[in-house]
Amino acid sequence: xxxxxxxxxxxxxxGKTTTAINLAAAFxxxxxxxxxxxxxxxANSTLTFFPLDEVTHSVYEVLTDHQMTFPxxxxxxxxxxxxxxxxxxxxxxxxxxxxGQFDAxxxxxxxxxxxxxxxxxxxxxxxxxxxxxxxxxxxxxxxxLVPIQAAYYAxxxxxxxxxxxxxxxxxxxxxxxxxxxxxTLFDKRTNLARDSLKQVRQVFGDKxxxxxxxxxxxxxxxxxxxxxxFSFAPDSPGAEDYERLAxxxxxxxxxxxxxxxxxxxxxxxx
Ligand SMILES: Nc1ncnc2c1ncn2[C@@H]1O[C@H](COP(=O)(O)OP(=O)(O)O)[C@@H](O)[C@H]1O
Ligand SMILES: [Mg+2]
Numbered sequence: 001x002x003x004x005x006x007x008x009x010x011x012x013x014x015g016k017t018t019t020a021i022n023l024a025a026a027f028x029x030x031x032x033x034x035x036x037x038x039x040x041x042x043a044n045s046t047l048t049f050f051p052l053d054e055v056t057h058s059v060y061e062v063l064t065d066h067q068m069t070f071p072x073x074x075x076x077x078x079x080x081x082x083x084x085x086x087x088x089x090x091x092x093x094x095x096x097x098x099x100g101q102f103d104a105x106x107x108x109x110x111x112x113x114x115x116x117x118x119x120x121x122x123x124x125x126x127x128x129x130x131x132x133x134x135x136x137x138x139x140x141x142x143x144x145l146v147p148i149q150a151a152y153y154a155x156x157x158x159x160x161x162x163x164x165x166x167x168x169x170x171x172x173x174x175x176x177x178x179x180x181x182x183x184t185l186f187d188k189r190t191n192l193a194r195d196s197l198k199q200v201r202q203v204f205g206d207k208x209x210x211x212x213x214x215x216x217x218x219x220x221x222x223x224x225x226x227x228x229x230f231s232f233a234p235d236s237p238g239a240e241d242y243e244r245l246a247x248x249x250x251x252x253x254x255x256x257x258x259x260x261x262x263x264x265x266x267x268x269x270x
Contacts, residue, residue, distance in 0.1 A: 001116050002035070002115070002116045002117075002118075002120055002121060002122045003121055003122070003142055003143065003253050004112070004116075004124065004140055004141045005121070005141060005142070005143045005144075005179060005249070005253075006137040006138050006145070007020045007023070007123065007124065007126060007145050008126045008137060008138065008144060008145075008146060009128070009147055009148065009161060010129055010130045010157060010161055010164075011128055014148060014149040014185070015147040015185055015213065016125060016147055017040070017044045017045050018213075018223075019145070019147045019182065019184065019213070019242075020036060020038075020045055020124070021036065021045055021223070021228055022228055022229050022230070022238075022239075022242040023123055023145075023242060023245060024082060024123040025082060025228035025229070025231075026243055026245070026246030027081075027120070027123070027246055027250075028079055028081040028082035029230060030246065030250070031081060032081065032121045033081050033118065033120045033121070034081055034082050034083070034119060034122075035083045035115060035119045035121070035122045035123070036084045036124075036125065037084075037108075037112075037124045037137075038058075038059065038085060038125050039087060039108070039124060039127060039133045039137050040091070040128075040133070041092035041127065042087075043058075043087040043088060043091075044125075044223065045087070045125045046058075046086040046087050046088075048223040048226060048227075048228070049078075049084050050075065050077075050084070051226075054075075057072065057073040057086070058073060058085075058088035058090060059073065059086065059087055059091060059108075060087075060091045060094055062107075063094060063098075063107040063108060063111060064094060064098075070111045070114060070115050071114055071115060071118070073085055074115065079231070083119075094133065095133070098132050104132055105132070107136055108124075108137065108140040109136070109139050109140040109173075112140055124137040124141060126138075130160070134164075138165070139168060141176060142177065143176070143178075143179035144165060144177070144178050144179065145180060146161070146182070147181075147183075147184045148184065148200055149183075149185045150183045150186040150187070150192075150193040150196045151185070151192070151193070151196060152192060155196075155199060158203070165178065177256065179249060179253065180248070180249070181200065181208050181209065182208075182209045182211065182212070182245060183197055183209075185213070186215060187214070188214065197212070209245060209249075211248050213238075213241045214237055214238070214241055216237050216241070218233040218236040218237075218239075219236075229242055230242075
């Protein structure tokens with residue numbers, strides 16, 4: 001069964017998409033069969049891998065009226081072990097489409113069922129809102145990973161976001177766990193960045209990943225060349241940061257799953 005990680009933060013420009021693309025790429029390089037699910041109508045993740053005219057079907061067709069199944073829309077990329085479930089601008093209409101549907105928050109979770117045995121890691125990129133797409137991502141996931149930009153007002157809006165997380169845990173998805181918070185776009189030369197790192201650490205404690213993603217122009221350039229950081233600039237600090245983050249995520253997931261197995265074993269032997 002795949003481990004499903006949603007990358008979410010309702011703020012835009014905090015590095016969600018960059019993190020989703022490069023974490024997925026890092027997992028794939030570690031021979032994990034990886035699926036990147038793009039839930040953002042802006043389709044930035046999708047367009048990093050395919051030209052627009054090659055994206056015929058998207059998550060939209062699966063989530064609206066079950067026109068297609070998930071395996072039918074999944075596209076292999078040119079990278080080994082890495083597939084993408086594409087987004088299209090049509091996804092923007094989904095919100096309106098799902099109004100009043102009792103199962104609206106569960107559409108992605110249900111649709112993913114046939115793909116869960118085909119992949120080891122599923123990474124979900126979400127739009128910068130707390131709307132139905134993000135909720136679908138959080139309901140389908142076992143883990144939430146939150147990128148936070150080291151900037152002024154870094155923590156603004158975090159309360160709303162954490163409240164949504166707790167509401168999702170209370171009802172539609174009690175299994176959802178915060179795997180961690182990662183600082184992105186960090187510029188160690190500025191006091192501002194260092195101050196916001198301190199602030200974020202105070203709030204999140206050991207939920208904060210040790211790895212900090214530095215500002216690196218290669219990370220910004222690579223999508224335009226249809227590359228991940230590992231194919232575009234394998235020796236860059238950006239590649240190193242995302243490789244370290246991937247390792248840390250896998251360690252945390254392994255630790256949690258282990259604990260889970262041990263407590264299940266105790267429960268059955270008791
Ligand atoms: N570590 C980084 N260093 C430099 N540029 C970055 C970094 N992370 C993201 N960016 C750039 O910042 C912008 C916003 O990042 P993005 O990942 O699209 O954020 P989001 O998905 O949260 O809106 C993009 O232009 C992206 O290329
Ligand atoms: Mg994005």
